[in-house]
Amino acid sequence: MTLDAGQLDTEQLDTTQLDTNAEASPKLGRKRDHTRDPDILAAALDVLAETGYEGMTMEMVATRAKAGKATLYRRWPSKGELVIDAIACMKHGDVDRDGLPDTGTLRGDLVAMIKPHTIEDSTRKMRIMAGLTSMISRSPELAEAARVAIVEPRASANRILLQRAIDRGEISADCDIENLAVVSQSMAIFRVLVLQEPVNRDFFIGLIDGVVLPAVGLGRARS
Amino acid sequence: MTLDAGQLDTEQLDTTQLDTNAEASPKLGRKRDHTRDPDILAAALDVLAETGYEGMTMEMVATRAKAGKATLYRRWPSKGELVIDAIACMKHGDVDRDGLPDTGTLRGDLVAMIKPHTIEDSTRKMRIMAGLTSMISRSPELAEAARVAIVEPRASANRILLQRAIDRGEISADCDIENLAVVSQSMAIFRVLVLQEPVNRDFFIGLIDGVVLPAVGLGRARS
DNA sequence: TAGATCCGGAACTGTTCAGTTTCGTATAGA
């Protein structure tokens, strides 16, 4: 069993090494770039999404990244740390207020969030999440990395949209922002993980019109 | 890797064997009871909840059930089938209409569903679910078994309560029953799996008052 | 071109675990 990623006292080393290597020792025969890192991390995420943590082997990651296993271990001390790093380095999408849609209505904003790109991205993240679940309960670092990289970005976007709707007087100020901000993610993970059904545009629209908007006093339950 | 449970053409054999063994061959020196089955299945669920599918070893299950590994393999052809059987044989709680609370209000009914026993049971099921996720995407039988034993009972209970509320005119008939019936489960799994936070009475009450009731036109968003 | 360094590939080690086999024992029916 590989509980190894569980209790690490060395997780500090990771970032430390990264910084050090990137800046120091320019005297040598070659830049100590770790040029292959992005390829390897991307490969790790791919394999993770496809096979899950337990099904993922270092061989698979190496092969997919056209690298040698040795290269992986030169850079990360274990499979667990590689995965944590891969999650942490995920490009965690749109968090900035100004990049968010602002259509004037909550429904407009929520619907505007559903772009093909977003659905694709979301599905991939759900799959990665699914692949992580067994490990998450054993590794606090991994749980935190996943929360920051996958859950928070979308949750905080939703929080902002809801708050704007409150500010403009569109919805009541005492609605349950915290829960509502993660409803769609929860339902999406449930759908992918448990029901094995696709998460598509219709699903999200149905959620907005059937749950979120009614829950803030807009939509069908009032009409 | 143990994808074994994936494509089985023999899952019929399971129940067939059960029935056959229970009734046939009373000629022998001992009833062919498979007396140890319940202990073993219970042990399997325990280990599953604690360590997940990948972490669970046949040794653990045998030890916990005070049985030998050989006994397990005499009864089930593989680890995958044992797990499927364990899930399928789970006592899937209150599904009958008459056992459900009927307090006269939707809120009363939903709150009445939250008994300490239910929370405990729910938490255990969430953990088992968490332990299954990696395998669910590879085994349709397992996915189906989990849906029937874990998801459906509660979802259909919620559907009934919502329908009753509609019938008595308490809530609008065009509310999104299908989605609302799985909101609390989705959020609970999300909370356990991803956020690693406890699922307790307050959480469920918060969900009822902050999401479900507002979404059907009752509760804070209307008041 | 020479020297240092990084990389990919491939062979290797050790462990874990699913599944098997064997054996001594307990038990229920004749």
Next chain:
DNA sequence: TCTATACGAAACTGAACAGTTCCGGATCTA
């Protein structure tokens, strides 16, 4: 009591895989 059978325990087999080691070639600097 005798006999057939199910059982627990323990040893065993074989495969998969994390992590290591070694080497030959590529690439950059001087």
